[in-house]
Amino acid sequence: MKPLAEALSHGLWLADGAIGTWFLSQGVEPHQLPLLPLDHPDLVIRCHLEYLQAGAQIIETHSFSANRSKLAAMGWDGSVGELNRRAAQLARHARDIFGEPAYVLGSLGPLAVPVDSPIVPGLDRAEAETVYREAVAGLLAGGVDGFLVETMSDLATVEAAVSAIRAESDLPIVVSFAFSPLGTTLYGITPEAAVEAVMTLPGGPPAAIGANCGSGPSPLLDAVIRMAEKARTYQLPVVAYPNAGEPALRDGHVHYPASPDYMATIAPALKAAGCAVIGGCCGTTPSHIRAIRQNMQGDLHPQLTARPGWSLTEDVVPKSPDPEWSRPPRLVHELLAQQFVLSVELDPPRGPNLTRLVDAARQLEEEQVDVINVADSPMARVRLGALATARLIQERTRLATILHFTTRDRNLMGLQSDLLGAFALGLTNILCLTGDPPGLGDYAHATAVYDLDSIGLTKVLAGFNQGLDALGQPLGSPTVFSIGVGVNPTADPLEKEIERFRQKVAAGAHYAMSQPIYAPEQFYRFLDALGGPLPIPLILGIMPLVSYRQALYLHNEVPGITIPPEVLSRFESVQDGVHVGIELALELIQALRAGIHGIYLVPSFNRVEPLVPLIREIRRLTR
Structure with missing residues (x-):
């Protein structure tokens, strides 16, 4: 998927239609429209989905009136940033469900009054820019690809909106x-x-x-x-x-x-x-x-030409798959014994269409990534099954996958059945995880299972490799799983994390993958507490930061991630956060290269393109 600015200069693209008109057709009252991302998020997702299914290659967020100037006239005094963030997230979620590539533009409409100018008196220019910056910050936090400053009548308002965007972003x-x-x-x-x-x-x-x-x-x-x-x-x-x-x-x-x-x-x-x-x-x-x-079908840019529907179809799952798809993928622990391993995580889509994800996997294959991690409904949010996603990635590329496998959603019987099914489908690299509790995600009242934790899952896989199930009964033949486990070097208390890490190693783990860290000192502290060399190879997790707000969000709201103050300070007054994030990642890799066995990159918002320069530099440093 090309960067948006480049795409606009090449070919013809189809955008969506009226959002407000669609909501009114669903019985929404006009006064309810601005707050729908908070009050009725499912309805917003449905709206975006219908336009994507109709063929839209560019969709805009439902944030046209989500600025304090207009909302104040309604008597609303909530968080404008949160409203805009949710609007952007819902558009991205709809795109994930649809599964096709599409661009998401953050919509910024006029203010309640015009911006002061020699011709038209109105809102002070500096105040107008502040109002827009509040909305822009939320849209950026939600992950938009660009901005649409729309329905403008005066130049002063345009200048205020554009200045606000450029103060926060270079999108x-x-x-x-x-x-x-x-x-x-x-x-x-x-x-x-x-x-x-x-x-x-x-x-x-x-x-x-x-x-x-x-x-x-x-x-x-x-x-x-x-x-x-x-x-x-x-x-x-x-x-x-x-x-x-x-x-x-x-x-x-x-x-x-x-x-x-x-x-x-x-x-x-x-x-x-x-x-x-x-x-x-x-x-x-x-x-x-x-x-x-x-x-206009023949005139539209073919890269993003939409399909009539968004379910899995024959052109997503080929009738005659690559004859090499079923070849035994490289076992990760064997690969670690031979070379420095580079892995990238991809989150499955929210719907059944894998086109966008497979395109990203193919791009990673071209960049010579060794393996792809496939997350299992991270943050307890519903996504396409990780097992099916990993199977299709291996079918459509020549890359091996590491299947994240949680004990949150399966009882002991279902867990073993799925693991056997994974092995039969050629998914031999498993990362054992307990899984985020449902309370973090979309279905807060869903019942978690947790018959086992990640240590128990490691024991089950080790038993499978000996030809025995969890009750010690024979399977008929042993499996050949490469067993990975997670570890958090920044955990608090660290002593408890290290004790669990030792138990995972004793249970039969072949290698470990860490939660993202952001400073060498975090890793050195972990090694000191461990009191000796790493007992198994470690693939270090790195999630390159893209902005100060994202860093604050990860530090304060995402379990398992701790970002030191000195790292946060690097982003406070920086516009090009992506560049700084890559710089920090490279500094971290160069400092820790001798003590680790691989790198595990986690892209922000599932965007692969910003990682490409970092991937190439890692390859240069580790060859």
């Missing part, structure tokens, strides 16, 4: 204006003037400019044609999100006249004008987006 920005049938915005800006204005925005021009909302497809097309002619001189991509016509009240409901078929006939003209993205605004629905996709 791509799309700026979209709303034009009337007269060919100007509410405050008299023409399409040509809008292009000229964004070229001088703080920090430089945006990744794209465009038009949305307005009075319908035809007036918007006129504005886009004028805008595109000027934008071509600057090689600036153009986006278009037309309304479904002028709204009218019919039987007490707002009705938009432009049908899906009519909207589809406008799409080729938008493409001919030079649009890089076509979506829909007020009044458009998944049916409109589906009609555009069907009419």
